[in-house]
Amino acid sequence: METDMIIKTNLTALAAVIALTGGANAHATLEQDTALIGATTKITLRVPHGCNGEATNAVRIEIPDGFYAVKPMPKAGWTLTTQTGPYAEPYDNHGREMTEGVRAVIWSGGDLADDHYDEFTIRGSVGPKMSAGQAMFFPAVQTCANGTADWTDTSGSRDVPNPAPSLELIAGAADLGHGHASTDMTATTLGDLEIAAPFARATLPNQPVAGGFMTITNTGQADDVLIGAASSVAGRMEIHEMAMDGDVMRMRALDDGLRIPSGETVTLQPGGFHIMFMDLAGPLVAGDSISVTLTFENAGEVTLTMPVADLQGGGADHSGHGGH
The missing domain is CATH 2.60.40.1890 (PCu(A)C copper chaperone)
Structure with missing residues (x-):
């Protein structure tokens, strides 16, 4: 028998948050709210719209310090490329020291219409020295024919128009x-x-x-x-x-x-x-x-x-x- 526990959403409070942020659904966000320190996890970027009505042709995700051994998921109809670079500190990946790796993932050559929605996924590990309660930001940029939609502000403020997608690190x-x-x-x-x-x-x-x-x-x-x-x-x-x-x-x-x-x-x-x-x-x-x-x-x-x-x-x- 399926067992459900229902947590009711306070719609009034939600409406207030949306009013403050200019519409929560307008922002690119992560599917995941949390990630375990020291564990491998999937990160999924949700892209809800294009750039001022234009279709999205490319999506870029920056990889933050503390997230390593990144593997991106290919998408049909998009060209997948990565940019590599040194880590701020080395990581032990199953007995192998990693001093560099993927620092940015780019999907390009696509045509995601403004009125369509899609997801872009990577997998990686959270460094064991990260702190519980810390926010980890994954800045993202959508590129369209005549402009971009930048989700790159890592201040953590809800009042900015372009907050970087983020999640909270919890003890592992x-x-x-x-x-x-x-x-x-x-x-x-x-x-x-x-x-x-x-x-x-x-x-x-x-x-x-x-x-x-x-x-x-x-x-x-x-x-x-x-x-x-x-x-x-x-x-x-x-x-x-x-x-x-x-x-x-x-x-x-x-x-x-x-x-x-x-x-x-x-x-x-x-x-x-x-x-x-x-x-x-x-x-x-x-x-x-x-x-x-x-x-x-x-x-x-x-x-x-x-x-x-x-x-x-x-x-x-x-x-x-x-x-x-």
């Missing part, structure tokens, strides 16, 4: 437990799957549920599906998704599991995909670790040690999720 495995929990960033390998940066969110006393998060990379030639999870700390566990449905945020159980496509990374994070600990035997305490067994359709079972983190903001609050 590199920031857990204030030195008490494991910070081992080594991925767990199960067949063609690599599971990295697992953590659970600490709970309040008597809170019946909690969320679990991680990244799962499928290096194989065939898709796999996360079909189950189990832990001694929970009476039962489910795989969930949070997503907007019009003006409503819905949380639902993925009864058929979570697909892990071949050659892709799926990020389980607050506000998106996650595993749900239900009927908790007791509170999850920041700094502790718990054992969780994941079951995949093809790869089989694997047991992980999942540190418990005390996340402050930036994610979905599951404290009111006891109606399952």
Whole structure:
């Protein structure tokens, strides 16, 4: 049975925000609100219109410091190019030091009409030294026949006409437990799957549920599906998704599991995909670790040690999720 948690949107407040910003839908924005520090994630730029009525012929995304190992997604009908350069600091990418990489991605030669909408996607990793609560900006420029639409202001102000698309960084495995929990960033390998940066969110006393998060990379030639999870700390566990449905945020159980496509990374994070600990035997305490067994359709079972983190903001609050 599909389980929904509905978070009602305050339309009056939303209207006020739109009035202040000159129309939230007029801005180029990111699909993602948050990203986990130390994890691989997908970044999707949403382009809602052209330049003063003209079609968009090119889209450029600047890659910020702290975001590395970038891979762009090709688009049919567009020419994809990248610009590379040195990083501000080196990164350890699966045992290989990276000192330079993609610093800008450009899709050109397209014809996105002003009254049409499209998305442009990249994938990369957030550096482990970034700070929770920090905004990460991805400045973007649309090029049209006789001008541009620049989304490049990184001040963070909502009053500017051209805010750069951004997301908030939230604590991942590199920031857990204030030195008490494991910070081992080594991925767990199960067949063609690599599971990295697992953590659970600490709970309040008597809170019946909690969320679990991680990244799962499928290096194989065939898709796999996360079909189950189990832990001694929970009476039962489910795989969930949070997503907007019009003006409503819905949380639902993925009864058929979570697909892990071949050659892709799926990020389980607050506000998106996650595993749900239900009927908790007791509170999850920041700094502790718990054992969780994941079951995949093809790869089989694997047991992980999942540190418990005390996340402050930036994610979905599951404290009111006891109606399952």
